[in-house]
Amino acid sequence: MSNEYVKRKVALKDMNPCMICSKPATTVLFNQTLKDLIYTCDIHLIENPGFVVPIHSQEYNSTVAELQRVKLQLKVQASNGSGSWDTWVNKIFTKRNSSKDSENSDDTKKDETPTPVKEDQDKLPAIDYQSEYNKLLDKMTELQMKVRNFKLNDNMFQHRLQTKKAQQIAIAKRKKEEANYSNTKPEELEKVFSFPTVPSNDPNKKGQ
Ligand SMILES: [Zn+2]
Structure with missing residues (x-):
C-alpha cells in the first residue's frame, strides 16, 4: 500500500x-x-x-533550487555595499556618475551618444537578478498550483x-x-x- x-x-x-x-x-x-x-x-x-x-515534480524542485541560488546572489550583491540594499544601489549610481564625468572630460566629444548604452551595461547585472528572481517565483507558484x-x-x-x-x-x-x-x-x-x-x-x- x-x-x-x-x-x-x-x-x-x-x-x-x-x-x-x-x-x-x-x-x-x-x-x-x-x-x-x-x-x-x-x-x-x-x-x-x-x-x-x-x-512535487522534478521541474518544481529544480526551480526552487535555482530560486535559492538567485536569492543568494541578490544578498551577496546587497552586502557588497555596506550591508543594505539602499547603499548598494547608491554605490552603483555613484560609480555611474564618476564614469560619466571621466568620459565628459575626454577630448572625444563624438562619443557622447554611446553613454546611455554604457549606463545600461552598468545597470544590467542588478536588474537581471531581480527580474530572474521574480520570474522564478512566478514559475514556482504556477507549478505549486498544478500539483x-x-x-x-x-x-x-x-x-x-x-x-x-x-x-x-x-x-x-x-x-x-x-x-x-x-x-x-x-x-x-x-x-x-x-x-x-x-x-x-x-x-x-x-x-x-
Ligand atoms: Zn473543507
Missing part, C-alpha cells in the same frame, strides 16, 4: 462532504492501491502538512489503512455469512452459527 493520492475533480452531482470541514466538495484524493477516496476543499491542500504534503500528487500525513494514512482493513474484514465476514445463509438449509443454521454470548434459545429464532 503506497501513500500516494492523486487529486481529481468530480461532477457537482457527485460531490460529498469535505473530510476536514464537512462543506460540499468536488475535489477528491484517490489512492489507487488502497482504493481510498478522500473528499476535500482545495484550500486544505495548501501548506497543510497535518493533512497532506504535495509530491496533482499528494502524500497523506503519516498518522492519518495509518488510520486510513486500519479503517480500510477493518472494513474489508467486515465485508468479508458479511459475505461469508450471506453465503452461509444462501447455501444452508434453515435447520442447519443452528449448527453453523454459534452465538456463545446469547442464550441457547435465541439461535432458533434467528433461523426463522
Whole structure:
C-alpha cells in the first residue's frame, strides 16, 4: 500500500462532504492501491502538512533550487555595499556618475551618444537578478498550483489503512455469512452459527 493520492475533480452531482470541514466538495484524493477516496476543499491542500504534503515534480524542485541560488546572489550583491540594499544601489549610481564625468572630460566629444548604452551595461547585472528572481517565483507558484500528487500525513494514512482493513474484514465476514445463509438449509443454521454470548434459545429464532 503506497501513500500516494492523486487529486481529481468530480461532477457537482457527485460531490460529498469535505473530510476536514464537512462543506460540499468536488475535489477528491484517490489512492489507487488502497482504493481510498478522500473528499476535500482545495484550500486544505495548501501548506497543510497535518493533512497532506504535495509530491512535487522534478521541474518544481529544480526551480526552487535555482530560486535559492538567485536569492543568494541578490544578498551577496546587497552586502557588497555596506550591508543594505539602499547603499548598494547608491554605490552603483555613484560609480555611474564618476564614469560619466571621466568620459565628459575626454577630448572625444563624438562619443557622447554611446553613454546611455554604457549606463545600461552598468545597470544590467542588478536588474537581471531581480527580474530572474521574480520570474522564478512566478514559475514556482504556477507549478505549486498544478500539483496533482499528494502524500497523506503519516498518522492519518495509518488510520486510513486500519479503517480500510477493518472494513474489508467486515465485508468479508458479511459475505461469508450471506453465503452461509444462501447455501444452508434453515435447520442447519443452528449448527453453523454459534452465538456463545446469547442464550441457547435465541439461535432458533434467528433461523426463522
Ligand atoms: Zn473543507
